[in-house]
Amino acid sequence: MVIIFAVIAPKPHVGTHQSYKTMRKNLLIISAILLAAFAAMIVSSCNNAIQQKRMITVSILPQKFMLEKIVGDKFVISCMLNEGNNPEAYEPSMTHLMNIEHSVAYFCIGYIGFEYAIIDKAHANNPDLKIYNNSDGIETIQGTHFSPEGKHDEADPHLWTSVRNAMTISKNMLDAVIELDPDNAKTYTANFNNFKAELETLDAEIKAKLAAKQGSAFLVWHPSLSYFAQDYGLKQVSLEYEGKEIPIDKLKQNIDAARESKATVLFVQQEFDSRQAETIGNELGVKMIKINPMGYEWESELTKIADAIANN
Numbered sequence: 157m158v159i160i161f162a163v164i165a166p167k168p169h170v171g172t173h174q175s176y177k178t179m180r181k182n183l184l185i186i187s188a189i190l191l192a193a194f195a196a197m198i199v200s201s202c203n204n205a206i207q208q209k210r211m212i213t214v215s216i217l218p219q220k221f222m223l224e225k226i227v228g229d230k231f232v233i234s235c236m237l238n239e240g241n242n243p244e245a246y247e248p249s250m251t252h253l254m255n256i257e258h259s260v261a262y263f264c265i266g267y268i269g270f271e272y273a274i275i276d277k278a279h280a281n282n283p284d285l286k287i288y289n290n291s292d293g294i295e296t297i298q299g300t301h302f303s304p305e306g307k308h309d310e311a312d313p314h315l316w317t318s319v320r321n322a323m324t325i326s327k328n329m330l331d332a333v334i335e336l337d338p339d340n341a342k343t344y345t346a347n348f349n350n351f352k353a354e355l356e357t358l359d360a361e362i363k364a365k366l367a368a369k370q371g372s373a374f375l376v377w378h379p380s381l382s383y384f385a386q387d388y389g390l391k392q393v394s395l396e397y398e399g400k401e402i403p404i405d406k407l408k409q410n411i412d413a414a415r416e417s418k419a420t421v422l423f424v425q426q427e428f429d430s431r432q433a434e435t436i437g438n439e440l441g442v443k444m445i446k447i448n449p450m451g452y453e454w455e456s457e458l459t460k461i462a463d464a465i466a467n468n
């Protein structure tokens with residue numbers, strides 16, 4: 157501002173008194189225009205700052221990974237579940253609840269128990285919060301998974317361990333962010349199209365890797381790969397018993413079933429870590445592989461799982 161006034165400051169020694177008056181008037185008008193422009197600049201930069209701070213909360217890190225592919229840095233993405241948290245025994249921290257209160261939207265993944273409790277709480281504190289289910293339209297698998305309450309007939313919640321489901325999830329995300337920020341619809345659509353192409357390539361690559369393994373089985377402690385198995389014609393054999401450790405009297409039966417499946421790999425996941433898994437893995441002589449399908453590196457995790465099945 158100081159510079160602007162110094163440059164346009166009136167110079168009385170130039171011209172007659174009359175023209176000096178006119179010039180002063182003109183300069184005042186110019187100053188007013190510049191001031192208005194400057195004020196507009198400040199307002200718009202403030203608006204940008206506010207827009208940059210808009211936050212979307214998601215439930216799990218693979219959602220954060222997918223959403224960032226679409227929105228870039230136009231939203232801050234806060235995630236409820238961090239590395240190593242077990243989604244089936246999760247209590248959100250104060251920070252997470254605060255984040256959701258300051259979010260414009262909450263993107264749930266659909267069938268994880270803690271989401272229902274959060275939605276109620278968050279809505280009470282932030283009635284404007286928009287809630288989107290990223291798994292809308294995905295056909296769920298039933299009967300593969302025990303809920304923490306021991307129910308077996310509910311939808312398997314691990315929908316995100318499938319590249320094909322990720323296409324639906326990210327399309328749902330796209331629709332939601334366009335609703336939240338229509339001004340940037342073009343950018344979001346272009347980003348989505350790039351990501352969709354990436355997913356199609358990934359799906360084709362995994363399909364090719366696993367083509368020779370059609371119909372074969374793999375072992376997993378917790379059944380988190382039902383959708384992955386379905387996509388590529390594989391059989392998932394889960395070792396845990398009704399979502400828990402295997403009781404001694406069921407152990408032999410369980411090991412026999414695993415052996416019969418002729419699987420050669422056993423996937424274990426840090427969130428559902430069990431020493432039993434290691435004992436059984438050793439007894440069966442299968443290759444044990446630690447996976448992290450709840451992590452941010454979603455694409456490389458799925459590739460790692462496919463490679464492990466293809467190469468063992």
Ligand SMILES: [Zn+2]
Pocket residue numbers: 244301313314378379380
């Ligand atoms: Zn589970």
